[in-house]
Amino acid sequence: METRRLEYFVVLTSERSFGHAAARLRISQPALSQQIQRLERDLGAKLIDRSVTPFELTQAGIKLLAHSRKLLDDLEEIDALVTDSRVGRVGRLRIGIVPSLLYGDLPAMIRTFQGLFPGIDLRVSKENTNDVVDMLSMAQMDVGLLYSKPRGEVLSHSELYVDPYVVVLPSDHPLAVQDEVSLGQLHDEELLMFPRHGAPEAYDGMIAACVAAGFSPRRTMISGTTYTDQIGFVAAGLGVSLLPSRLATVRMNGAVYRPIAAPAVTSIATIVWNSSVQDPTKGIFVDWFRRRVRETAPAPLRR
Known part of the structure; x- marks a missing residue:
């Protein structure tokens, strides 16, 4: 019939x-x-x-x-x-996001996307930078949200926004009374950092900024932690830290945030994907997310 x-x-x-x-x-x-x-x-x-x-x-x-x-x-x-x-309006999308970006605007944007495209099954996991890059390269993840611009034959990225670093100080630190702090004023401080393998670009950027300010920082490596853990270590008096300004929304007794005086130290949030894998669902997310971030996020990159 x-x-x-x-x-x-x-x-x-x-x-x-x-x-x-x-x-x-x-x-x-x-x-x-x-x-x-x-x-x-x-x-x-x-x-x-x-x-x-x-x-x-x-x-x-x-x-x-x-x-x-x-x-x-x-x-x-x-x-x-x-x-x-x-x-691509129906499908599965695996997203890896570094812990520091969970405290900014991006999680709410992911939720908005889910509401607009209910047929797409979003699976979001928190990963460090190297793991996201490795999984993207092996097609075990579809999209990464990073403070990094990974390089590779199969990886593409788009810059989302610039995020300046702030200094995290113990609340009773002498520099805490200042409205802003220059990097040179940290030359005698113990700088809490992640090991380089976790986020090579961020690590190298901090070291280069300190060297440009005239000193090589005294470093204490904090493994297996997040930026919020570093804030806790600062509050405990174990040193000072540099972190993206969007994490300054995390309030903790004993720690304060101060902007870095010019020249500023910045990080760039990026969206990363494997360009060798053709997937219309991924294309919808990447295009929508880039447009949404640039329309709504503070200090967007205009290209």
């Missing part, structure tokens, strides 16, 4: 006139009548009582109408699902 004949039947019952239904379907009235007769032959039952004007549906016609409407609605949903899958 052709679904086209069921469509004709549903339109006919809606119009209650062969002439009006034929005009709506853009076919001739004899052609419509012929298709309805073929449908009746296929089913082996009369669907329309033509002895009255306007015609009436038989019991078989009433039952077929209910089933036809449901079937055609289901087919329409299937067609929509196929289209959504083809263009």
Whole structure:
């Protein structure tokens, strides 16, 4: 049985006139009548009582109408699902985000995206920079949100926004009374840092900034922790720290944040993906996310 004949039947019952239904379907009235007769032959039952004007549906016609409407609605949903899958509005997306970006604007934007595209199954995990890069390279992750611009033959990235670093000081530190702190004033301080392998670009950037300010920092490596843990270590008096300004929303007794005087030390938030893997769902997320961040985030990069 052709679904086209069921469509004709549903339109006919809606119009209650062969002439009006034929005009709506853009076919001739004899052609419509012929298709309805073929449908009746296929089913082996009369669907329309033509002895009255306007015609009436038989019991078989009433039952077929209910089933036809449901079937055609289901087919329409299937067609929509196929289209959504083809263009990427249905699918799975694995996102890796470094811990420091969980304290900025990006998590709320991920949630907004999920609301706009409910057919996309988002799976978000917190990872360090190197792990995200490795998983992207091996196609074990689809998108990364980093404070880094990884390089590689298969990796592409787009800069989202610039995030200046701030200094985290014990609240009773002599420099805490200043409105801003220059890096040179930290030359005698114990600088709490992550080991280089966790975030090479951030590590190298901090060291280079200190060297440009005229000193090589005294470093205490803090392994297996997050920036928020570093804030706690600063509050405990174990040293000072540099971290992206968006983490300054984390309040902790015993620690204060101060801007870095010019020249500023900055990090750049990026979105990263494996360009060798073609996936329309990933493309939708990357395009939407770049546009959304640049429209709403403070200090966006304009290129």
